[in-house]
Amino acid sequence: xxxxxxxxxxxxxxxxxxxxxxxxxxxxxxxxxxxxxxxxxxxxxxxxxxxxxxxxxxxxxxxxxxxxxxxxxxxxxxxxxxxxxxxxxxxxxxxxxxxxxxxxxxxxxxxxxxxxxxxxxxxxxxxxxxxxxxxxxxxxxxxxxxxxxxxxxxxxxxxxxxxxxxxxxxxxxxxxxxxxxxxxxxxxxxxxxxxxxxxxxxxxxxxxxxxxxxx
Numbered sequence: 216x217x218x219x220x221x222x223x224x225x226x227x228x229x230x231x232x233x234x235x236x237x238x239x240x241x242x243x244x245x246x247x248x249x250x251x252x253x254x255x256x257x258x259x260x261x262x263x264x265x266x267x268x269x270x271x272x273x274x275x276x277x278x279x280x281x282x283x284x285x286x287x288x289x290x291x292x293x294x295x296x297x298x299x300x301x302x303x304x305x306x307x308x309x310x311x312x313x314x315x316x317x318x319x320x321x322x323x324x325x326x327x328x329x330x331x332x333x334x335x336x337x338x339x340x341x342x343x344x345x346x347x348x349x350x351x352x353x354x355x356x357x358x359x360x361x362x363x364x365x366x367x368x369x370x371x372x373x374x375x376x377x378x379x380x381x382x383x384x385x386x387x388x389x390x391x392x393x394x395x396x397x398x399x400x401x402x403x404x405x406x407x408x409x410x411x412x413x414x415x416x417x418x419x420x421x422x423x424x425x426x427x428x429x430x
Contacts (some may be wrong), residue, residue, distance in 0.1 A: 221305040224292055228285035228309035232316025235323050236277040237262050240270045244307075250326055257320075258328030260363050267388055275332050278317065282336025285313035303392035310337040310396060314403055329407040331367045334400050338374075342393065344384075345377045364411035371404035416426040 237257035241249040245266045256396045259278060263271035289309035293302040317333040319325035322363075338346030349370045356366040378397035382389055405412075414420040 221293060221308075224289045224305065224309050227288060227422050228312035229316040230276045231281045231288075232313030233320035233322060233327070234281055234316075235278075235327060236281075237274045237322050237328060238323060240274050241266065244270050250323065251255045253390055255326065256328050257323065257326075258317075258330075259332055261328075262357070266335045270324050278328070278332035279336035279339070280332035282310070282313050282338075283340035284336075286337055286340035303390055306341070307392040307396040310341060311399060313337055314400065318403070318407065329367070330400075331371075334371075334404060335402075341396070342378065342381055345374070345397075348377050349374055357423065362415070362420055363423060364420060365415060368405055368408050368412065371401045374401050 235257050237259065238249055238335040240262055241247045241252075241257075247265060249255070249257050249261050249265060253264050255261070259271045259275035262274045286306055286309055289306040290302075293305050296358040314330045314333055314337065316327075317330050318327050331353075335346055335350055338349060340346075352373055353366045355365065355369040356369045360366065375394065378394055382393075410418055
């Protein structure tokens, strides 16, 4: 069983990440299918545009929670059984599986959200200081620009530097698995926002409060 446990934890991470809280909120709360409205994303931003602040906040918090749950469960089950360097990679794999589940949920034909809130939750469970720093940068950029996609991309691009800085501050030495996670998360979030980046360059990306656009 111990040999299979890492794979079970990874699968559990994917299943946690794939819980489509935004889609469920749309169905249960508003009687709508978010995949057919706005950006088609099941994330909190599209919930905000289609249903308002209350449902969006609930979805955001639940998406954060599932990202945290994936890595905290992996830590609790794997780190007592494996040496730290080995378990790091499996914990990271569980976190990435949660991101994959959110982006490509099996229940919705692999059409989900953009992994920002779930990525934040994953970071808060893995390295809380880095997660809080990313969230602070997101909020600061959002306050100035009022553009969710720009704020998400700025926070994502900062992640590898913040992760590296956390190693230096803590004096724990480099943890390659965590740094790899930071880089892969950055790539995933930026890739999921590639259409938004095109609109940002064109000057047509909607700001917070607008119902139009495809955030």
